[in-house]
Amino acid sequence: MADLAGLTAELLARFEALGAARIEAGILQPAETLLDLYGEDIRARAYVTQDPLRGEQMLRPDFTVPVVQMHMAESAEPARYTYAGPVFRRQEQDADRANEYPQVGYEVFDRGAPELVEAEIFAAFYQALEGLPVTPVMGDIAILAAAVDGLETIPARKAALKRHMWRPARFRDLLDRYTAAPQARDEVEGGPEIGLRTAAEVESRAARLRAEAAVPPLPEAAADRLEAVLDVSGPARDALAALKGLMADLPGIALDVARLEARIEAMAVAGVDVDQVQFEGSYGRTSMEYYDGFVFGFQADGVDQPVATGGRYDALTQALGAGRDVPAVGGVLRPDLMLALMEAGR
Amino acid sequence: MIKLGVPSKGRLMSDTFDWFGQRGITLSKGGSVREYLGRVEGIDGLEMVMLSAGEIPRELSAGRIHLGVTGTDLVREKLAAWDQQVDVVAEMGFGHADLILAVPAFWTDVVTPHDLDEVAAEFRARHGFRMRIATKYHRLVRQFLAERGVADYQLVDSQGATEGTIKNETAEVVADITSTGETLRANHLRVLEDALILASQATVFRSKSAPMGAGDQAVMDEVLTRLA
Numbered sequence: 424m425a426d427l428a429g430l431t432a433e434l435l436a437r438f439e440a441l442g443a444a445r446i447e448a449g450i451l452q453p454a455e456t457l458l459d460l461y462g463e464d465i466r467a468r469a470y471v472t473q474d475p476l477r478g479e480q481m482l483r484p485d486f487t488v489p490v491v492q493m494h495m496a497e498s499a500e501p502a503r504y505t506y507a508g509p510v511f512r513r514q515e516q517d518a519d520r521a522n523e524y525p526q527v528g529y530e531v532f533d534r535g536a537p538e539l540v541e542a543e544i545f546a547a548f549y550q551a552l553e554g555l556p557v558t559p560v561m562g563d564i565a566i567l568a569a570a571v572d573g574l575e576t577i578p579a580r581k582a583a584l585k586r587h588m589w590r591p592a593r594f595r596d597l598l599d600r601y602t603a604a605p606q607a608r609d610e611v612e613g614g615p616e617i618g619l620r621t622a623a624e625v626e627s628r629a630a631r632l633r634a635e636a637a638v639p640p641l642p643e644a645a646a647d648r649l650e651a652v653l654d655v656s657g658p659a660r661d662a663l664a665a666l667k668g669l670m671a672d673l674p675g676i677a678l679d680v681a682r683l684e685a686r687i688e689a690m691a692v693a694g695v696d697v698d699q700v701q702f703e704g705s706y707g708r709t710s711m712e713y714y715d716g717f718v719f720g721f722q723a724d725g726v727d728q729p730v731a732t733g734g735r736y737d738a739l740t741q742a743l744g745a746g747r748d749v750p751a752v753g754g755v756l757r758p759d760l761m762l763a764l765m766e767a768g769r
Numbered sequence: 770m771i772k773l774g775v776p777s778k779g780r781l782m783s784d785t786f787d788w789f790g791q792r793g794i795t796l797s798k799g800g801s802v803r804e805y806l807g808r809v810e811g812i813d814g815l816e817m818v819m820l821s822a823g824e825i826p827r828e829l830s831a832g833r834i835h836l837g838v839t840g841t842d843l844v845r846e847k848l849a850a851w852d853q854q855v856d857v858v859a860e861m862g863f864g865h866a867d868l869i870l871a872v873p874a875f876w877t878d879v880v881t882p883h884d885l886d887e888v889a890a891e892f893r894a895r896h897g898f899r900m901r902i903a904t905k906y907h908r909l910v911r912q913f914l915a916e917r918g919v920a921d922y923q924l925v926d927s928q929g930a931t932e933g934t935i936k937n938e939t940a941e942v943v944a945d946i947t948s949t950g951e952t953l954r955a956n957h958l959r960v961l962e963d964a965l966i967l968a969s970q971a972t973v974f975r976s977k978s979a980p981m982g983a984g985d986q987a988v989m990d991e992v993l994t995r996l997a
Contacts, residue, residue, distance in 0.1 A: 459899070462920050463911055515849045515908075586890060586920070593886075593918020600883070614874030614957040618935040620892060622875060628891065629878040 427525065430758045431507045434527040437551055438505035443529055446504050448489035450511075454479035457488060460713065460742055470513050482511035487736065490530050491743050491751065500749070501533035507758075530753030532740075537750065538682050541717045541735060542689030544752050548721065548731050549695050551756060555764045557721040557730050559699065561659065562706025564588060565716040565735075566666065566679045570652045573675025576601065576641055579631070591708055598649065601641040608632065648672050655704035659687050662702035686717065713739040719754065723764055730764070731756045770816045771988045772979070774828050774837035775807065777819035781971060784863045785838050788971075792995045812995070814988035823847075825974075830854045832978035835989065842868055842946060842969035846906050855974040859996050864971030866946040868906055871958040873935055881963045882917040885942065889921040892941065903927035903940035906966070910944040913966045932956040 439445060454471055455478065469484040483489065486506055494502055507527045514520045529547060533540045549559060571584045580601055587593040616622045648669065655665045666680045683702075691697045707718035718734035733754015740749040775796060776782045786796045795810040796817055807817030818834055825839040826847040836858065848854050872879050879888055892900040900922045904910050907924050914922065925940055932952050934940035946969070947953055950960060973996060981989070 458923065462899075463923055464915055466907075466924075467911060467915075518850075583887070583890075587918055590918045590920070592916075596883070596918065609880050609962065611877050611880060611959060612874060613877050614959070616875055617873050617957055618941055619896065619938050620873070620876065620888070620941055624891070624895065625876055625878050628888065632878060 427758055427762060430762060431525065431527055434551060434756060434758060435505050435507055438503075438527075438529040438547065441503065441529070441547055443503040443505035443531075446490065446493060446506050448483065448486050448493070448506060448508070450483055450508075451480045452483050452489060453477065454481040456492075456743070457481050457484070460488065460739065467515055468512055470511050484512055485510055486526065486528050486755070487530070487739065487753070488743065490528070490753075491740055491749075494530075494532055494751075495740070495744055495747070495749070501531070501535065503532075504528075504530045525758050526755040527758055528753060528755040530751065532749050532751050534750055536685075537716075537735070537752075538685040539689050540750075540752055541686050542693050542695075544733065544754065545690055545717075545719055546693035546695050548719070548733065548754055548756065549690075552721055552731060552761070555723070555730070555761060556768065557723045557764070558701060559695075559719065559721050560701045560703055560706055561717065561719045562703050562708075563679065563683055563717055564707060564714060566676050566683065567649070567652055567704070568715070569676045569679045570649050570673050573673055574641065574645055574649075577635070577638055579635070580638075580641075589708055591705070598641070598646045602643050602646050604640055605636045605638075644672075652676070653705045653708075655702065657702060659690075659697045659700045659702045662704075663687060707734060713742075717752070723760065726760060726763075728757070728760065730760045770982070771814055771836065771985055771992060772816050772818050772834040773809075773992075774818050774820045774825045774834040774839075776822040776825070776838060781822060781838075781864055782819075784971065785861070788861050788863070794992070794995060812988070812991060814984065815992060826851075826855075829974055829976040830978070832976050832980060835976055835979040835981075835985075836992070837974050837976070838971060839974065840864055840866065840969045841972050842866065842906065842909070842967055844972070844974060845967060846909050849908075854977055856977060858973040858975050858993065861971040861973065864969070866948050866969045868909060868944065868946055868966040868969060870902075870910075870942060870944050870961040870964040870966070871932075871947075871953050872942050872961060874957050874959040876959075879961070881961060882914070882919055885961065885964075886917070886919040886921075889919060893921045899923040900942065901925045901940040902942040902944055903931050903934040904944035905931070906944060906946075909966055913964075917964075932958060 435445060457465055470482040472480050474480050490504055509523050510526050511523050514522050531540060531544055567588055568585055571581050574581060584594060584597055587597060651669055655662050663684055670677055670680060687697050707714050713736050714734035715738040716735035720729040721731040722729050731754055735752045737748060737750050740751045775785050789796050793811050797808045799806040799808045807819050809815050809817050820828060822839045823843055825837040826844045828834045829837045830848050844851050879885055889900045902922050903925050905928050910924060927934055931943045931945045934943060
């Protein structure tokens, strides 16, 4: 199995042995769905092309969306899927980065105990990479979300912070605004009503801004506690202890910290050496939008892209499912990077 | 031969001719005014190629011209990793234009990109689609909005009369070049504060990839000395 085809077949067989059905997905995907999910930024990372009848198409930047759509159409649960094939990423900055590379994936839609499903999937990737010089890393966006929910402020501000959890600079900018004393807004001259956004919409937001000017600023200490959650870093059990220490000031995170503990224990039961697993409070925040809970990656020294990544993405299935929510956990491996690591180890 | 790409018409062309003239390099159109063959006097080994300003970035990138005069906005919009493809030789001090974001003036609740982001979220929830920003500067606008953390918008292409798109209800916001702001005001638009995407001006760029033949280096050195 020293070649890509052999390794890919072996990985697919491994996931099939875990009960996954082998599926295929088209290379061309409708751009609209991906744009609505990921926003306009995806254009900088994916190849967009034009079809005169079907409109804008994208060379798939990942398999997640087509796999979720396929699952939603079939709808039997629990369901497990595995797939393999190339994905395409447009490179605007660095011509040395690959713009086409293979992925092998494993996705599970299961309403069973979330921690057990997550631990099982993590263990499957852990075992697939056994013997390779990789560091497993995990994080949990749900803990940050729970910490935001626990803030003593108005719902609109919590919603704004949660909307930008994946954009650290903007998240920090919002925190700075909410902790500062309310600033007088610049008065600007009006004009005639034009365009789709109505004068009523403008007035309703203006009224909200006037009301918000009376909202007391968030204490600095509250913002610091959010940062403290993001700064937690270390071997999984040490990080867990650190998060428990933060619970005194952040009682809202208790449920998600308990889930983390249950997940770590379930990972240990599944054969993972959890002392070797790093927990990073901010893991997955910049690159993994739509992972909204448990996230993981396997990093190799001197390789800037992870050898495997994955996590829970219930928010994505909700967005695609028009209100239906289907719990989903999954991840992808990079067989090309695995091969390079095997060859380097020889 | 060192090839110099120069905009083929209008104010940008005549200002470029004047600017080079002040530095001892006389550029002129050959023969009739309709002819796109340039004449260069005052220096040997330099050839002028007249091109559309919009094509000059591409020609520099491909290495088909050694030097080119065009706006900073066009180079940064059209060339990915532009600073790996061209060097700035000289900013010429004319052709100033700012790439800005503008909203309807009656949006009195929207003053900064922060407001724009909040409104984008509200707009999407209410209207069921992402707020549309009309522009021809897709790369620059996308990069700027990503840096500012503005989400839930979409770019719609507009190659001209961009200021009219809001009234026509094909966009809610515009991102366009302005020098005096008059067109914006006439269309009841207001420039967002803290949202200067790029301050552009006419600039001499040098291609990093154009091949240099025998004797070219001496000519290039002489040109660069005069332009410095």
